[in-house]
Amino acid sequence: MRFLVRVVVNAFAIWIVTLIPVLQVDVTPFAPGGDLQLVLTLLAVAAIFAVVNTVIGTVIKIVAFPLYILTLGLISLLINGFLLWLTAAITSGWSWGLDVHHFWWGVVAALLIGLINGVFGMILRPQKKKR
Incomplete structure (x- = not known):
């Protein structure tokens, strides 16, 4: 259930980022x-992004742990931008998907997606029961 909520929030965040024309990040919907088709494409891209972030992102974060310490965590901006760019590269093989025109626009878009995910994560987080 948490994965589905995460995919829906990612899809919403990607949709918000694609509405900003300066960022040069586009989504090409399925055939018709x-x-x-746009909603299904956003959900598919968000699911691919979640899998890429979970599998490849975890490996990169473990390998780059000394860089996290050295840069006080700022390397995570580049890693998240790379993971978004990698998601765009994976989905660009088909006639639909995410299109990031430049790596640095991907870094900015990943920062915005992270902020939107953080806000929705605080809102949708289950509350602990007070005794």
């Missing part, structure tokens, strides 16, 4: 190109 209607609203339903």
Whole structure:
């Protein structure tokens, strides 16, 4: 259930980022190109992004642990941008998916996606019961 909520929040965050024209991050929907196809494309891209972030992101974060300490965590911006760019590269093999025009726009988009995920994570976090 948490994975589905995470995918939906990621899809919403990716959609918000693609609405900003300066960022040069686009989503190409499935073949007919209607609203339903856009939503399904965003959900598919968000699911791929979640899997990439879980599998490859974890390995990169373990290997780059000394860089996290050296840069006081700022390397995570580059790693998250790389993971978003990698998701765009994976989905660009088909005729639909995410398109990041430049790596640095991916870094900015990943920062915004992280902020949106953080806000929704605080809102949707289950509350502990007070005794």
